[in-house]
Amino acid sequence: MIFKLALAPKAETTDLKNPAPWFMKMFGYEAASGEQVTVNSALGVPAVYTCVNILANSIAKLPFQTFKKTREGGRERDKKHAVSKVLETRPNPYQSPFKFKHLVETHRNTWGNAYININWGIDGRPKELWLLNPAVTEPYVDVMTNTLWYHTTLPNGEFVRIGYGDIIHLTALSTDGVKGKPPIQVAREAIGSSQAAQKFKGKFYKHGAANSGIIKVPGLLNQEAKEVVRDEWEKANTGLNNAQRIAILDAGLEFQSISMPLKDAQFVEGMKYDKTDIAMLYNIPMHMVNELERSTHNNIEQQSLDYIQNTLSPIIKQWEEEFTYQLFSEPEQRRYYSKFNLTSLLRADQKSRSEFYKTMWEIGGFDINNILELEDMDGIGEMGEKRFVSLNYTTLDLIEEYQRGKANQSKGGEGNGAED
Template structure:
């Protein structure tokens, strides 16, 4: 698709140059929480529980196969292998990304910023390529005539105002139907508290895993002596490598702790509480980010199934619906649809799965080859037979013979 580079918006003249104020608004995506911590994309992703939860959602979406289907006139569906949109969403959305990488980025942007944007490179009425955009550089605007336009600042600094027909936009939960809610904005205090607690623990080890304090004396120290004592103490007793060293105090100096300990502050309990809040925010069960305090072999399976249905599926449904209305023309939109295959994530243990397959074959819903296909195995000869139990016959004969 090298020839498509001429359609790239970066090669066109921009409608309006980006000013220094616009650049500042774009890169300063963050604000200071009550805890005193600035919460932005970088600081949020450096917070381990939040990054772990976001990574779980993004990677689970990226590893699922997605296909474009066409509905049959009567019943059933077929994979629309010859459709260009099928190639875009399942294999190659652009020249530098795989489909897995593209959908990983999509879910990561929706979780972190509430919106995922991609520029649609069009050839006539068909989409040829999807180029992801920085969420902080796109501003959707609803005009008085209810048409949606996007103010886009590209990576080279050029700026343009584009109609909705040129932007592939997956939005998260929205209050206005235009822009999705950002975790950085609406969960800032929870993230700020978690980041502050994490930094507090790091500072503790910088000081040799000991709380801060003061050197006291009844004498009056000259400026020269004060500076010498301060410098000597910091050099010999600050840092993890200096922990547990014996302190030698002179001139009547005494050590007095002036800060509360981690036990008094219930630091660990606060961290656990914040981690649980982040799991609730992302709708990711704690065991997915290695918090196993209340997890057992019995409940992890059910938590995983709940996670697929309640945590991951909303993101997948948003993507599927947006593909249908944004990448397909009006004619194909009627009988084509995109679908992620989540069957692998919904599988239970081997015993429960084998019993399910047995029941479905017994009632005639599945054939042996259907089971083999669900297990990613090749079909066998004669395996397309659908059974009808004898107790379901009418007058001793199958229903279609009566």
Template structure:
């Protein structure tokens, strides 16, 4: 039986065997169907605010969605190279290696490399782990099939080897060897399992969800109370019913939007300013957004929170550079080392490397300033710069030469003058 069939099944469908029902005396959940198993796997704990927080519900919070989008987008869009060491100083693209095809062309039958990397990185951020089954032929990887982290259980044996148990949708459990799984691990406390930022930010995210629900309820019921109706005497039952119907029709919007409210029996209206509760609710939402960005390692300005920052200038630039250094670099290193361990293995001359220069690909000024300096110092030749810009070599054949660094200009003339028998005389 092939690995694919073991994991996802195949051939004629088979009805799961009936299970004996029983009562759990410990107050747990009794699972008897595949749907109950699905719900249990995706269940999350209820926070103090009353909101149930799971990785899926957390994505409904705008700040969480924005942070996951930013961090997963960097990994998805940055070029990933598979390199081969020719000698101590020479490297070349290992385009003949099967891992190059997986990560640059077709990781599986339905995903592009960017889709695969974006999804795996999102799993890593939201759940602390990301898994993909490695389908191999004759010892060479051919496909990478993503596995949902909620359905994978990672165990460490007594000999320190790892084994993975995948729960299929029909409830059956399949065991996978360590060599059959591509496993990305984020921050870990035991060296095996990654911890999810959602777990530790659960209360903050739950508060944000509760605040959004509260705000939606308030606006559904006609927004906050902005005025008080005062009656000089006592409003009768019939007058109260007329007033309630009039208010409901007035707050319904539509054709009534913007029209004046007609009051009867000498009633007056007193306008109210924003209450302290309203102001505290708005401020608490801002604090929640900042806390979520902190948990997920993204500067607030990158998710649209520029209230306490200038939108231009060195402050934003420094924060962006800090994000690249401390968050993006962390993600890129995790991917590179995991590819080397799980896909490339013991081939010491082949390794994975992201092209970090692509971080300034959208900034043409910064990109060309870097090219000019590289040309001046003899790091790049003109043809190498043109290749980075996806351009053909120069037609005159002069693009392969390297320029001398500025501090060596005139060095040849100086050496000729100093080659005489007499030492150079001081000026």
């Protein structure tokens, strides 16, 4: 249950040389480019937004199902369990399973942590799942009792602490085993340079892709006259409407460029480099962030498989372990568990699927209803639950028995022939 105990906030001071943690969390980190990198500003970088959205969509679209082990050593889905309801039907009154999983993974990939508060029903089973704001939530280990608590601020401004048993905590890379490190903080230099590049590009086109420079005038001008000349020059020669137009100078004016053209500055190459850094940080294949220059059809297929195995599988494993441990009671954990259905990710073209289904049906691995279910089609009743195997196959022990019987039969035949 939730322990809503008021906490007295700790008094902290800060200055610009040694900012306190709460100050840095509120205002972000400054990269070497001079850009302040926060979660919101980082999501304004297309590469960051794309990577975070790819991961969130990949997890959100997968069915998160509840299973129970059978006495025969198999398993079956349990759609009536309370955990199944919150994972597959409605985590809370305001979010569908897709939106809930999408937001959880977004929190994990931006703040480095996703905190899910479990609201238990009177029967001791989960009734609702609520996401806590990661900006105002902090895990805290009580060294006196070696107990993990979560300090957070509710939307109404109330300070509370919540026990470990009421929180599902998913993390990004962690160095202490308790709290994840925000990927944006780790990559703030690459993200900061991308933010600076975006601003530079915007200003560049705002000013009509014109180089900055010096206007030489004969004689001396006072400050007011200089401002007039500068303003008139910018009105006539900057902005997209004036791009590529010819400037006319009179009265002895002379323009001298002092800036470096975009091509010479290798601006585009720099943007690609930052995109590569950010995609590498999130372990996203480059073709998924629209970098196709070095990709081929076979290469993309292999990268997609690597994405499932090396990027998604570890994330999925953490989800399954944490949700199973926190949502099921200790006795239930012996039989129940939660697991993602990866069929939609691994689904190939129709020819490959049909060959796979045919093979699994022939060895008795799938029945007809299994195949129809994987294709999102209705089963055909009890007849569809029967499994078939070829008579051309048998087990090794039966093969040995068959060979011995055949040898005995052969010897007996020879004896009968000799007697005749």
